[in-house]
Amino acid sequence: MSQRVRISLDAMGGDHGPATVVPGAAIARERHPDTTFLMVGDEAVLAPLVAAEPRLRDGVEIRHAPLAVRMDDKPSQAVRAGRGKSSMWKAIQAVRDGEADAAVSAGNTGALMAMSKICLKMMAPIERPAIACLWPTVRGESVVLDVGATIGTDASHLVDMALMGSAMARIVFDLDRPTVGLLNVGTEEMKGNEAVKEAARLLRESDLPNLSYHGFVEGTDLGLGTTDVVVTEGFTGNIALKTAEGTAKQIAAYLKGAMGRTLMAKIGYLFARGAFDALKAKMDPSRANGGVFLGLEGIVIKSHGSASPEGFASAIDIAHDMARHDLMRTIRDMLDATPAATSA
Amino acid sequence: MSQRVRISLDAMGGDHGPATVVPGAAIARERHPDTTFLMVGDEAVLAPLVAAEPRLRDGVEIRHAPLAVRMDDKPSQAVRAGRGKSSMWKAIQAVRDGEADAAVSAGNTGALMAMSKICLKMMAPIERPAIACLWPTVRGESVVLDVGATIGTDASHLVDMALMGSAMARIVFDLDRPTVGLLNVGTEEMKGNEAVKEAARLLRESDLPNLSYHGFVEGTDLGLGTTDVVVTEGFTGNIALKTAEGTAKQIAAYLKGAMGRTLMAKIGYLFARGAFDALKAKMDPSRANGGVFLGLEGIVIKSHGSASPEGFASAIDIAHDMARHDLMRTIRDMLDATPAATSA
Structure with missing residues (x-):
C-alpha cells in the first residue's frame, strides 16, 4: 500500500x-x-x-x-x-x-x-463471499456477517466467515482477539441446524490465535453487543438486519406520534429537544453505512x-x-x- | 365446543x-x-x-x-x-x-x-408444526410464523404455514381474506432460496379462496405491517423475532439514557410523561404474548x-x-x- x-x-x-x-x-x-x-x-x-x-x-x-x-x-x-x-x-x-x-x-x-x-x-x-456490516449496539458496534451475499451455507463457510469477520473486527475495534458468536435459535449445544452445530464444534476445537469463540448467540444479542463479531448465513442475516432497521423506524414513528399527541407532550419535547437529537443521531442509519465485501x-x-x-x-x-x-x-x-x- | x-x-x-x-x-x-x-x-x-x-x-x-x-x-x-x-x-x-x-x-x-x-x-x-405470534406493527398487528418450531423447510411446508397463518389471521383480525407475504431477502422474483421461490409459485398459481397472496416481503415489512400474515422458516423467524425484541430494548436503553442526561431533558421528561407511558405500553412485550402452536x-x-x-x-x-x-x-x-x- x-x-x-x-x-x-x-x-x-x-x-x-x-x-x-x-x-x-x-x-x-x-x-x-x-x-x-x-x-x-x-x-x-x-x-x-x-x-x-x-x-x-x-x-x-x-x-x-x-x-x-x-x-x-x-x-x-x-x-x-x-x-x-x-x-x-x-x-x-x-x-x-x-x-x-x-x-x-x-x-x-x-x-x-x-x-x-x-x-x-x-x-x-x-469459496463464497460475505457482506459484513457494523451493527450499532448498546455497547458500541459489532461486525455482523453475512447480511446477504450468499444464500445457504455449510460449516466451513461459517468458519471462514468467523475468520474474515474477526480480521475486520481487529482493524475496526483495534482488538487482538475479538469474541465471535454464531447466531442461533438458542444458546444450548443441541440447538440449531447441522451447519451451525458443526461450525461451533470446529471453532471450539481449533482454538484459533486471533479469535475467541464465545458460543451461540441469539437475535437479542445483536443489539446488546454480546460479541464483537456475529456470524450467520446470508438469508437469515439479511432478514435480521432489515428487521432491526424496520423496528427502529417503527419505534421512531411511535415516538413521534406520542410526542405530538398532547400539549404537555409537545412542551416536554421542546425541553428535551437536545436529548431527542442525541437519540436521533444514535439511531441514524448513515452512521454505520457501508457493507464490506469479504x-x-x-x-x-x-x-x-x-x-x-x-x-x-x-x-x-x-x-x-x-x-x-x-x-x-x-x-x-x-x-x-x-x-x-x-x-x- | x-x-x-x-x-x-x-x-x-x-x-x-x-x-x-x-x-x-x-x-x-x-x-x-x-x-x-x-x-x-x-x-x-x-x-x-x-x-x-x-x-x-x-x-x-x-x-x-x-x-x-x-x-x-x-x-x-x-x-x-x-x-x-x-x-x-x-x-x-x-x-x-x-x-x-x-x-x-x-x-x-x-x-x-x-x-x-x-x-x-x-x-x-x-407434517411439521409451526409457532405463530402476533407481531406489533405501525398499522396494528400481523401474524408471523414460524418463530421457532421447525428448523429447515421446503415449499409445501411454507404453503401449509400460509394456510394456517391465514386461518389464525381470519380469527384474530376478523378478515375474510388476509394478505400473505413470504419473507425473503428482496421482493424480486429471482431472489431467495429454492423453497421460497417454489412456495411463491404455488401460492401465486393456486389462487386460494381465503388468502390473498401478496408476494415477497422483507425484514423491514414486519414492523410496517405490510401484510396480515408473514411466513418464514423457523430458524430465520426465531432470529427475526429476537432481533426485533433486542432492537426495541436497545432503543429503550438509548431513550432512557438520553432523557436522564441533562436537566432540560429531565424537565422535558416530566412534561411528556404521559406520552412516554403511552410509548412504553406500545412497546410492552406482554401485550402480544402468546405463541400459537399450529x-x-x-x-x-x-x-x-x-x-x-x-x-x-x-x-x-x-x-x-x-x-x-x-x-x-x-x-x-x-x-x-x-x-x-x-x-x-
Missing part, C-alpha cells in the same frame, strides 16, 4: 449518483486528508461538480466511463452490458490493477458482488443506495480504515494460522 | 409457576367471564392461591400433577419423565380428551412442542417463560380467541379448499 490511501468511487451508483457521491467524498476528505480519489463516471457530469467543491481541489482524478449500471439491472445483465465499460466495473478494476486500495459503490448490490467476483476473484481457499482479492465497500452524502462519507470512512490497516493481509495471516481441516 | 370456553393451564410452567399463572388467570377471567379453567399442578400449592383469589371463586378445577417439567429439561428428557405425570402433559391431555378447548403453558418450549406432538398428533396432511390436532398456546401475570393473561386471551372461533375447524376448512398439489 502506498502512503496515501487511494479510493476508487463508482460515481454513478446509488439513487442519486454524483449528487451524493461528490459531496460525500468531500466530507470524507475533510476527515482523512491522506485520501486521494479516483472518480469513475460520466466525465461531463463529474468535472463541474468536482471543480465546484473546494475540498476536492487536488488529489482527485476523474476517469470517464460511458455506462452506468442501473439499480434494477439483474446482476447477469449488468455484467454482460457493463463489463469493462461501466463506472462500477472500472472502479473495481482500479483495485485489481493496483491503482486503488479500495472501491466504494452505492450501486445495485447484486451487480456489484457479481462484478467484484469476476474482476477481483475469490481469495483462496475462501472473501475477495481486494476491498470493495457497498454503500446504501439511498444514502445521504453523510452516509456515503461513512462508507468511504470504512474503506479508508480497511485499506489503511490492510484488511487483505490481516485476513491472509488469519487463514495461514488456521489448520486446513478447520477452514474450507 | 361447549358454550363456555374451557382452558387448561400448566400451572407449574414458566420462571415463576403458580405465582404468575394464578393471578394471570384471574386477570383473563375478568375480561372473559365465559371462561372456565382446569389448573394442573401441585394441588397443595395451588389450592390456597386459588382460594385467595376472588375472581377465581367458581369455574376453576384444580387437578393434581406430581411432576413439573423444568425450564432447562431437554425435550426428550421431559417427555420420558413427564409423560402422563407432569402438569404440562396433563394440561395438553385435557385438550386431547375433550375436557378443554385449549391449553396454555409458560413452560419450556421444546418440551411443550414435543409433548403436544405426541399427545395431540399432527393434523393430516400437515399444525396439531388441538390448540396449545405458549406464553413467554418470564411473562408477568398481565403477560400470561394475554396468552390466555389468545387461547380464548382461538377456541371461541374454532381455529381447528377454520384450518381444516382451508385445507379442504386447497388443491392437494398445492399443500403437502
